[in-house]
Amino acid sequence: MKLFNSRFEQIAAIVRKDFLIGLRRRATFAAMMMFALTAVASLSLSTGGIFVEEKFLAALLWVVIFFAASAGISGTFDDEAQAGTLPTLKLYADAQAILFGKMIYVFLSLAALTIFILPIFLILFDVAVEKIFLLLMTILLGLIGIAAAGTLTAALTTSATVKGGLFPILLFPITLPIFLPAIRLTEISFAGGVFDISLIVVVAVFDLILITAASILFDYL
Amino acid sequence: MIVFDDVSLSFGRHELFKNLSLNLHSGKVIGITGANGSGKSTFLKLAGKIIRPDSGAVNFPTDKKLAAVAPEMKIYDNLTAEENLFFFAKLRGQTLTAEKIFELGERVGLDMKTFGNVRAENFSTGMRQRLKFAILLSVDADIWLLDEPTANLDDDGREKFFSEIQAAKSDKIILLATNDKAEENICDEIIQLPL
Numbered sequence: 001m002k003l004f005n006s007r008f009e010q011i012a013a014i015v016r017k018d019f020l021i022g023l024r025r026r027a028t029f030a031a032m033m034m035f036a037l038t039a040v041a042s043l044s045l046s047t048g049g050i051f052v053e054e055k056f057l058a059a060l061l062w063v064v065i066f067f068a069a070s071a072g073i074s075g076t077f078d079d080e081a082q083a084g085t086l087p088t089l090k091l092y093a094d095a096q097a098i099l100f101g102k103m104i105y106v107f108l109s110l111a112a113l114t115i116f117i118l119p120i121f122l123i124l125f126d127v128a129v130e131k132i133f134l135l136l137m138t139i140l141l142g143l144i145g146i147a148a149a150g151t152l153t154a155a156l157t158t159s160a161t162v163k164g165g166l167f168p169i170l171l172f173p174i175t176l177p178i179f180l181p182a183i184r185l186t187e188i189s190f191a192g193g194v195f196d197i198s199l200i201v202v203v204a205v206f207d208l209i210l211i212t213a214a215s216i217l218f219d220y221l
Numbered sequence: 222m223i224v225f226d227d228v229s230l231s232f233g234r235h236e237l238f239k240n241l242s243l244n245l246h247s248g249k250v251i252g253i254t255g256a257n258g259s260g261k262s263t264f265l266k267l268a269g270k271i272i273r274p275d276s277g278a279v280n281f282p283t284d285k286k287l288a289a290v291a292p293e294m295k296i297y298d299n300l301t302a303e304e305n306l307f308f309f310a311k312l313r314g315q316t317l318t319a320e321k322i323f324e325l326g327e328r329v330g331l332d333m334k335t336f337g338n339v340r341a342e343n344f345s346t347g348m349r350q351r352l353k354f355a356i357l358l359s360v361d362a363d364i365w366l367l368d369e370p371t372a373n374l375d376d377d378g379r380e381k382f383f384s385e386i387q388a389a390k391s392d393k394i395i396l397l398a399t400n401d402k403a404e405e406n407i408c409d410e411i412i413q414l415p416l
Binding site for chain 2: 006017087092
């Protein structure tokens, strides 16, 4: 129990510290928000007056989230490594607390990004959401998966010499099993109709696999 | 006790340690000296299990906690002095009160009333070193790894550091990598590394 409390305190301290630094530096949040905003606005303008199928809208939403997330998550560990604080953090905090602290911070950053971009996306593409609960559930599960895979990939690429291109290249195949059902579920939430619960189960199970894999692998990095 | 058991480590063709076996006990300040490139910092990293040897093992009880002052271990520039202290103490499950932070500041010669709310990015090198020193004193630790800890400190800072080390050594293993004569003088035992 004491170990659990201690690890929980460490995780909370790391999340709080990352938010404080993130808000003060602003660069990461600004990069994510501006990428998402620019992508949604330009896609909306280029498809103005054309009927866009829900299937494409769902895919567009996840593509925007994926690349905006890539812009933000890639520096999760690299910023600390560049600043020279990563060795200090590793000395004082438990490895699992660092992983889960970073993962929760990434998830909350992605949630903030989605809260910002989703209403803009729905308004600009004139989407009437038929199943709002399904949409929120899909986004929640999808973001958990991206946060888990992104945090692990960011840790893996920290010591690589060519980080910029490597991060999305590694992240994409890892998150693909989440994106495919998430896009289908998002399409159903836009267009209505019956949905297969197994799609949600697939995303949830893959989230669990990613979190477990990240937890096991992180000790070896 | 930290046990080096037949430890060997090479960087490329440069063999830094070969079949090194020794025991490091608490209650003493153990100086690690040697020429540049002799492996003083690497010795500290091995002792703290920050890096692994090529062969052999370094062991100490799993419940023993580390703290360090080293050039490559930076503090958070975007956090204030108080936030840095609070953060690192939290990582060890401790909560620092305002009084404790003020007291730590006095012990290391960093006026927390004036500088507590100033971001570390605005600190001089010496002030950052004092803040690292305050973090070292604030966290719960059994092993201190000190790599040229007073390199950027003025005479007042060095005196404060030396007296704190002497006061803390009874229940800690303190390893001090140095080439500085004043730092060597406070050591109870010296391990001279060959080049």
